[in-house]
Amino acid sequence: MTAFIAPYLQSHRGIRSVMWSITACTIYKLIPSPAYRTRRLLLALFGAKLDPTARIRGGVRISAPWNLCMGRKSSIGEGATVWAHAPITIGARSVISQYCFVHSAKRVGDHEEPYPIAIGDDVWIAAESVIVGDVQVPNGVLVGARSLVRDPIEPWTIATGHPASSRRERPYRGHKS
Amino acid sequence: MMRVLWGCVQSTVFRYSPRPLHAWRNLLLRMFGADLHPSARVYPRARVWAPWNLRMDARATIADDVDCYCVERVTLGEQAVVSQYSYLCGATHDFELPDRPLVPKPITIGAGTWIAADVFVAPGVTIGEQSVVGARSSVFTDLPAWKVCVGSPAKPVRDREIRSSADNGL
Numbered sequence: 001m002t003a004f005i006a007p008y009l010q011s012h013r014g015i016r017s018v019m020w021s022i023t024a025c026t027i028y029k030l031i032p033s034p035a036y037r038t039r040r041l042l043l044a045l046f047g048a049k050l051d052p053t054a055r056i057r058g059g060v061r062i063s064a065p066w067n068l069c070m071g072r073k074s075s076i077g078e079g080a081t082v083w084a085h086a087p088i089t090i091g092a093r094s095v096i097s098q099y100c101f102v103h104s105a106k107r108v109g110d111h112e113e114p115y116p117i118a119i120g121d122d123v124w125i126a127a128e129s130v131i132v133g134d135v136q137v138p139n140g141v142l143v144g145a146r147s148l149v150r151d152p153i154e155p156w157t158i159a160t161g162h163p164a165s166s167r168r169e170r171p172y173r174g175h176k177s
Numbered sequence: 178m179m180r181v182l183w184g185c186v187q188s189t190v191f192r193y194s195p196r197p198l199h200a201w202r203n204l205l206l207r208m209f210g211a212d213l214h215p216s217a218r219v220y221p222r223a224r225v226w227a228p229w230n231l232r233m234d235a236r237a238t239i240a241d242d243v244d245c246y247c248v249e250r251v252t253l254g255e256q257a258v259v260s261q262y263s264y265l266c267g268a269t270h271d272f273e274l275p276d277r278p279l280v281p282k283p284i285t286i287g288a289g290t291w292i293a294a295d296v297f298v299a300p301g302v303t304i305g306e307q308s309v310v311g312a313r314s315s316v317f318t319d320l321p322a323w324k325v326c327v328g329s330p331a332k333p334v335r336d337r338e339i340r341s342s343a344d345n346g347l
Contacts, residue, residue: 095277098244099264124277127266128297128315142272146297146315146329162329174275 020046020065033058033078043068054090067104071121076100086114091121091139092177099128106133120155121177129164139177142170183209183228194221206231217253226267233257234288249281254288254306262295269300287322296331309337 023042031039036055044050047066054070057078062068067084070076074090077098082088086104096102096119104117115134119125123137126145131137133150141153144160153159156176157166191205199218207213210229217233222241225231230247233239237253240261245251248268259265265284270277284298287306292298297315304310305322314331324333 093275098246122275124270124272126269128264145266145299145317171273172275173273 016046016066017064024062031058051092077127085112086116088117088119090119091123093121094119094123094125096125097127097129097145100125101130103130103132125149140170140172179209179229180227187224192221196221214255230267247284248279249300250283250285252283252285254286254290256288257286257290257292259286259292260294260296260312263292263298264296265298266300307337307339308333 023046028039028042031042039056040050040054043056043062043065049069051070051072051074053073055075057076059079060076060082062082062084064084067087068082069087069089071090071092071094073092074094076082076096077100079098080096080100081102083103083105088102088104090096102117104115105112106115117131117135119137120139120141122140125131125143128145129143129147129149131149135149135152137143137149137153138155140156142158143149143164144158146162147160147164148162149159150163151165153164154166156170156172158168158170159166186205186209191202194201202219202221203213203215203217206219206225206228212232214233214235214237216236218238219225220239220241223239223243223245226246226248230250231245232250233253234255236256238258239245240259242262243259243265245265246267247265251265251267253259267284268279268281271280282301284300285303286292287304287308289307290304291309293310293312295313296310299317302316302319304316304320305324307323308320309325310316310320310331311325311327314327315329317330320326320331321333323337325335325337326333
């Protein structure tokens with residue numbers, strides 16, 4: 001048993017994962033939803049690169065904070081799941097809504113391999129959507145509720161469906177980044 | 178302010194009330210302005226965003242783990258049932274404006290309609306009476322009455338018929 005656990009605990013990464021899994025189901029879970037700063041501090045302690053204006057709501061499950069990077073005024077909604085096997089980058093003013101599932105891994109053959117996910121600026125991933133694998137969501141994309149993002153999407157478009165594809169251009173009365 | 182107060186009530190006496198005490202949860206919701214028939218049932222793990230926007234007629238039910246995000250009016254007709262893990266999403270954002278202001282829209286679910294498990298109901302949707310929405314469907318447009326609807330986006334696939342229980346040999 002110890003021979004099985006020891007290599008995990010001896011490596012720096014192993015200790016970090018174990019510490020985080022304990023923290024995630026105790027202190028992290030108990031932080032009230034609007035206490036963004038406390039949550040940010042705790043995640044930063046575990047290596048998350050978060051802008052001071054980034055917001056993560058309560059009930060967000062993050063498997064590996066050290067793989068999460070969030071830009072200015074970006075946010076993650078209540079109850080979302082961020083399975084960060086590989087780096088996940090969220091751009092400025094981008095929003096991941098309630099109950100979304102972001103999984104930075106892809107099934108290759110009979111096993112899962114980590115693949116990074118990059119989300120651009122001004123993106124809105126609406127509620128209960130799923131993002132998997134090796135995808136890049138370009139700037140200004142709006143992904144409709146309950147969509148599955150798996151394939152490439154055009155910038156500044158509205159993408160919906162299962163799997164999601166660009167349906168039409170996104171009207172925007174601001175400066176397009 | 179009311180939201181904070183309701184949040185405290187919801188996460189304590191509402192959330193941890195014993196399951197059969199429907200009358201107690203009914204009372205709590207009504208204290209916060211919900212328009213509930215005394216026989217309406219809301220299970221303890223359901224989350225109601227703002228009870229003052231919720232209206233439930235006789236024997237209407239909201240099951241465990243349903244998220245009722247009622248920023249606008251959410252109406253459940255007589256004997257309407259919303260099953261586990263469903264999400265009644267009562268607001269969207271205006272994505273044309275850079276600051277994305279909140280746009281609340283009402284949701285109406287007709288009498289006798291059954292929303293099965295883990296269904297997503299988009300803002301502004303009206304579902305006709307006596308319809309059935311299959312599990313894991315996503316409802317983005319209005320649905321007619323007396324239909325069985327499934328899929329993402331949910332579409333009517335056939336008529337709903339109600340037999341008497343005598344037909345089942347009961």
